[in-house]
Amino acid sequence: MLQEESDLSLIIAQIVQKLKGSNLYSQLERQAWASLQRPEIKLESLKEDIKEFFKISGWEKKLQNAVYSELSVFPLPSHPAAPPEHLKEPLVYMRKAQGSWEKRILKSLNSMCTELSIPLARKRPVGEQKELLNKWNEMGTDEPDLSLFRPVYAPKDFLEVLINLRNPNYENGDSLSFRTHLGLIQVPLKVKDIPELKECFVELGLNTGQLGIDDSTQVPPELFENEHVRIGQKVLAEQDSAAAQQYIRQGSPTALRAELWALILNISSEPEDVLYYEQLKTNVIQHDLLVDSLIYKDVKLTASNDDYYFVFEDYLYQVLLCFSRDTSVLSHFAYNSASPPKSYIRGKLGLEEYAVFYPPNGVIPFHGFSMYVAPLCFLYHEPSKLYQIFREMYVRFFFRLHSISSHPSGIVSLCLLFETLLQTYLPQLFYHLREIGAQPLRISFKWMVRAFSGYLATDQLLLLWDRILGYNSLEILAGDAQK
């Protein structure tokens, strides 16, 4: 009991520490000072009165939402003596695998850089800066020569790494048994089985109404849809993050989705946020990075050729180029098994003082990366808001889809979950596919890595992502792939 209490107070202290540096804190402080003018605030009961005021004016709700948001990414309680690497990834062999994978990627990037004699970064001449600024809203019209650039890696390369992942402490034995896992992933991670999944995802059960199923034309709207929409509007009026997250497990009505997601991710688009985005934009204008060409190439290869998303090409550049310069993304590496690649100023290789993270946000894009952003363009049209939503989605969910970790929402667990479900519940299909040389994971891997973006129709994709937000977990991707 005492341990739990001290754990809790530790967590509270950490969250308070985190929030103290945030914009919300200074706003609350300002509000508190301003409220002293109000007649209902009396000196004798200052604390209670201010608290009351906060409750009525909705500021308490905002604070609640911020705390809730922090809790969503808060790591599970662990041993106090655990080193920070354990926060990123507790299993040594996974850490090692991720480390060597990163080395490979960086090597590939550096060799491309040397081959093409293009610097990793350079300052743009003034003329070029002006030109880019003019073209900022229509970068898609540019047709730079990208033939020499190749994506640093594609999902299938990553799959090969995962297939070869082994736990050195685990001896499987050569004998085949009923329990032998016949899929590609051969690491002993715990994944949920159907009864556990049913318990976890209880709102997706047959007895509960769902948008996407129970709002089809055959079902009269009175049965489910109307009430669901009404509740959604109420949730938005209350501005309650936790309630929104619970609500969205049954799907979000089209008209409310953009606001609901913003509420759940706690994105509020203050002037400071817009300013921050503008700053990133300035960074893009002033400096050209090698990664920019990779981003261009990726957008041209994937999103521009997509029947749905080609329209949003320009937005993708505006988001992804800024994303690669955003150093605030580096903070997510505290709980990401990956580490940002380091690059050294020319001639100072190995000297830590001359090391910089490259790209500045530490994320090297791979083939298909732009598809994480594309569906969001359906919902958000203001560039800075679109940017914030994407960034938050990335640091909460998407990063897990391309880093090696033992986290239950990590891609390794998702693959294992998929294969296990398939082998257990559709064994005939599983064996048949293996017989004809098509391991099912090879087919479904690319769907899961992209969170189904580009593989599902947009309306269905958005319903799927509703559930990811609602359950704060990517396990639903494996379930969906299995279906």
Add this chain to the structure above:
Amino acid sequence: MSRPKNQNYKGHGLSKGKEREQGAPIRFKTALMNTLMDVLRHRPGWVEVKDEGEWDFYWCDVSWLRENFDHTYMDEHVRISHFRNHYELTRKNYMVKNLKRFRKQLEREAGKLEAAKCDFFPKTFELPSEYHLFVEEFRKNPGITWIMKPVARSQGKGIFLFRRLKDIMDWRKDTRNSDDQKDDIPVENYVAQRYIENPYLIGGRKFDLRVYVLVMSYIPLRAWLYRDGFARFSNTRFTLNSIDDQYVHLTNVAVQKTSPDYHPKKGSKWMLQRFRQYLASKHGPQAVETLFRDMDNIFIKSLQSVQKVIISDKHCFELYGYDILIDQDLKPWLLEVNASPSLTASSQEDYELKTCLLEDTLHVVDMEARLTGREKRVGGFDLMWNDGPVSRDEGPPDLSGMGNFVTNTHLGCVNDRKKQLRQLFCSLQVQKKASN
């Protein structure tokens, strides 16, 4: 059966006025290849006739119609895919004239408010006949952009934008000069139309909507609206700065195809459902309902305006392609109506859309005489107007007169046509057996 025009019709006993035998193959003829040919060839019980053979069904092109329609005798059951004087609706100058006349009539009969419902086409003047009226309007609104369109051409040919009278003075001089030099170039009619400078943009691009309306007869007016259609995007980003850049402003696929940015794989099209969803997530379902209601209004009023002028022949039906432009206030504008909308497919998705569209058109035309005539939906087609508005089956009944009327249109909505057709033909079969 039909007789080609170079044969004298003498009324050969047996074939005169004969109804087509039930179960006999339906003979079709068409000059078009692509999707239409595929659909016709795959239709069970239909055989192709070539050259001078006799036919029961002809999907003709408008030039054949112009030359042969008046000399061709058609049996009762025969169907042909155009109305004799469709150009009253589809040629820009005639359409404008008919609409203006209809509007005046509405104002006389039903008042200004009702007449205002016809304000869905931008101010248009026929040139050269209305040149002076045009100049007057032009002078009243200095600085706005106008678009010049040839009356009878398609695919974006001959269209240009201008802001100064000087620009068309030059053009007038050019055409006059060329007339002097070569006598066989016909004097072409143009319309000058107010250019919509605030189009609704998606991803910074301009687009227009292609919607399909099937008219089975004008008197009485029976029109069907197809649920699917598409939005055609311009490849380049919209700006008013370069009015010479045809690629920016003209959204016809034919023009876009020649743009240096054009990537054929893309197709630059969005299905209407996607468009509808996008708008709903941005503006809410109410605004979208209103927009689509306004579009229904465009279809119906435009057809009503030519109802008395078009020669209504029971053999004729016509599948129109409506081009609609949406502006930033979510107001739809009618750009034009096409009598021969393109049936070539630009992508797999497009191919499916057009083949389903044509299949359902043939279902509605009903050469096989399977329908009862009381259907409100056939596949992807919803009966939009049946000598009066058609209401939806589901939803609250309309108790307050015209106020809350919900029309039977589902543009951009789910098109579960296969299922519906299966159910429809099943129940028709059952009905037939029961009545025998």
